[in-house]
Amino acid sequence: MRKWILVAALAAAFPVAAADVGLVKVSKGSVQIQRGAAKMPAAVGSGVQASDVIVTGADGSAGITFSDNSLVSVGPNSVFAIDKYSFDSTTHQGEFQGNLKQGRLAAVSGKMVKQSPESMKIRTPSAIMGVRGTEFLVQVDEAR
Amino acid sequence: MKFLALLALAALAAGCASAPKTPALFAVVPGADGHVGAIVVHTDREDLVINSAYGAQRLKSDGSVEATRLTAADVRRDFGATLDALPGKPATFILYFLEGKDELTPESKAEMDKVFGELKRRPLPDILVIGHTDTVGGLAFNDRLSLARAERLREMMVGLGIPAERIVAAGRGKREPLIPTDDNVSEPRNRRVEINVR
Numbered sequence: 071m072r073k074w075i076l077v078a079a080l081a082a083a084f085p086v087a088a089a090d091v092g093l094v095k096v097s098k099g100s101v102q103i104q105r106g107a108a109k110m111p112a113a114v115g116s117g118v119q120a121s122d123v124i125v126t127g128a129d130g131s132a133g134i135t136f137s138d139n140s141l142v143s144v145g146p147n148s149v150f151a152i153d154k155y156s157f158d159s160t161t162h163q164g165e166f167q168g169n170l171k172q173g174r175l176a177a178v179s180g181k182m183v184k185q186s187p188e189s190m191k192i193r194t195p196s197a198i199m200g201v202r203g204t205e206f207l208v209q210v211d212e213a214r
Numbered sequence: 215m216k217f218l219a220l221l222a223l224a225a226l227a228a229g230c231a232s233a234p235k236t237p238a239l240f241a242v243v244p245g246a247d248g249h250v251g252a253i254v255v256h257t258d259r260e261d262l263v264i265n266s267a268y269g270a271q272r273l274k275s276d277g278s279v280e281a282t283r284l285t286a287a288d289v290r291r292d293f294g295a296t297l298d299a300l301p302g303k304p305a306t307f308i309l310y311f312l313e314g315k316d317e318l319t320p321e322s323k324a325e326m327d328k329v330f331g332e333l334k335r336r337p338l339p340d341i342l343v344i345g346h347t348d349t350v351g352g353l354a355f356n357d358r359l360s361l362a363r364a365e366r367l368r369e370m371m372v373g374l375g376i377p378a379e380r381i382v383a384a385g386r387g388k389r390e391p392l393i394p395t396d397d398n399v400s401e402p403r404n405r406r407v408e409i410n411v412r
């Protein structure tokens with residue numbers, strides 16, 4: 071009951087596009103969101119959707135909060151794709167598949183991992199990582 | 215036909231084994247509260263669990279894997295800019311009120327600066343302020359009082375420069391006591407406002 075009221079209150083106060091699964095909270099230097107063929111600057115307050123790709127330049131870094139309260143940041147020269155994201159705020163079931171193609175990532179897992187360990191995965195070119203909790207780092211070097 | 219398929223698979227497997235891998239590093243770091251979690255790295259050869267502070271696995275271009283341990287200095291050097299961009303964790307603060315009033319207790323007044331400082335530190339905060347009462351008085355009275363408490367704090371936050379549209383205030387009346395009591399019981403710990411921020 072309490073959760074419902076919170077969710078309703080938050081939804082009323084912070085209208086975001088229905089497809090948004092996260093929000094850019096920190097954006098420094100050059101940061102872009104690639105959505106299909108479109109590219110847009112990832113300003114603070116931008117919504118993030120499943121299948122978006124976050125791309126940072128040499129001076130760029132960005133921090134995103136997702137709807138299950140998981141937190142992800144990417145450092146300079148990084149390419150991070152949100153391959154899949156779903157979260158049910160009632161059951162806390164969900165699936166988060168991130169894909170770090172290049173660069174650095176720091177993350178804190180959220181409610182979905184608390185509910186089902188390894189529901190959050192980070193793919194890299196050479197391995198897949200399952201998250202049981204809570205804070206972790208991933209670095210993918212450029213292919214030599 | 216079967217033979218062909220097998221050959222193709224064998225060629226694929228051989229290709230995988232010899233192709234240089236993209237080097238990667240996976241590490242677990244302690245949270246702000248000191249909690250250390252776990253991650254599992256699934257390579258095509260094995261599953262590697264990392265469950266100690268600064269524990270790490272380094273995947274090399276020849277496909278080999280090396281267990282290693284980072285230092286806080288390594289993390290600062292290699293992940294400093296990345297960690298600086300990590301948004302603040304969702305947090306909850308509770309402030310207490312005087313009986314029957316929308317005025318903070320002296321203790322909570324002293325605590326307020328710290329809480330508001332924490333709120334202001336966050337870029338683009340989503341703040342939910344929920345007022346509560348103890349069970350003294352009727353339902354309608356407590357609904358009004360709980361909302362007045364929440365609105366009071368909301369006004370103070372706006373006064374401190376937090377954009378009004380980022381803050382929602384709601385009252386729960388006496389429906390959700392922190393300490394369950396009978397009706398008409400004066401209980402200081404139930405006269406409170408919860409501030410949720412993310």
